[in-house]
Amino acid sequence: MDIGNIKKHSDLNFEVAQAKKNALEKLRSRQLMAYNERLFTADANTINIVSTLKQHNKDFYMLDVNDNPCHIKDPNDFLNKLIERNQETLNSYQQLHQDLAKKRK
């Protein structure tokens, strides 16, 4: 491979890596979710902790992204909303990921 082609290859990789970073920022931003006037991220950590705590208590307290406590009175409702938002953002990311994979081939 001559240096011209290597440069093209490198440019394409930069472009793909940046598109991925931008899509991840979009995903994180779209995962922000208001609940009972508090702000949460619908990511794996939040889903896991809600899922775990709800097995032990009917209601419980959690810290939001700004470290403010939130009383979770209906864990099922909260968990459903978190999962819905999480999957919505991941579906959108997955589509872009597939497009990028095609671009690389």
Add this chain to the structure above:
Amino acid sequence: MTTGVLMYCFDTPELNYHRLAERCVEQIRKYLKLEITIVTNLETFKKFKPLGMINYKLVENSTTNTRPYRGKSVAWYNKERALAYEHSPYDTTILMDCDYFVFSSTLLELANTEFDMMLHDRVHDLTGKNMILGKDESTLPLVWATVTLFKKTANTKAIFAMINHVQEYYPHYRNLYRIRYINYRNDYAFAIALHQLNLGNRIPTPMTMLADSVDVIDSDGDGIVFKHGDNVMFTSGQDVHVMDKEWCNG
């Protein structure tokens, strides 16, 4: 409880900010569906195309500030923003620059939470070249006033009183915080006020941005296409602060 968007828009001899505001209004209507108030001057107001239901507040703006833009020094009418607390008719206000374009409902999620004032303290440069932030610009924890959500509370009233004070004595505060940038900039005034009062929440995700050297070459209701050097990229469903002030000129 009312929630709405407040924008400041003053055309300058060099730049047609009203064109950006017109586009910004379209995006707000599509994704946020909130009432909008535009603070402007009579000269700019006359240039707006009919935008439907908008609250206009006409003021006489200060015209003493300048900024660098694409290698030139241009007029920058940014001092009225310090009066946003008085100008806003809403309980919860999304104070937004007219070059910030919403392509999602993320700001609604933020507005539906409890806070006094919330703004970005980090940026994400979409080009990956990290052209936005300089090094050692000040000794201050920087925030970006581009999008500022605030509620009408005693704390917020104090913050805006402090911002007005900082604006009045800006050379002193600039010196105190070792700010390199010479001209008055709202980002610093807001950051100083929040630092002095130990108040304010941060938006947890960075503000997506394009530097003024990046050209926006196309857009639709869902995103924009931009060009930097030989690279052409696009955004979709992602709010973005565009520093190219001429892309809406047609």
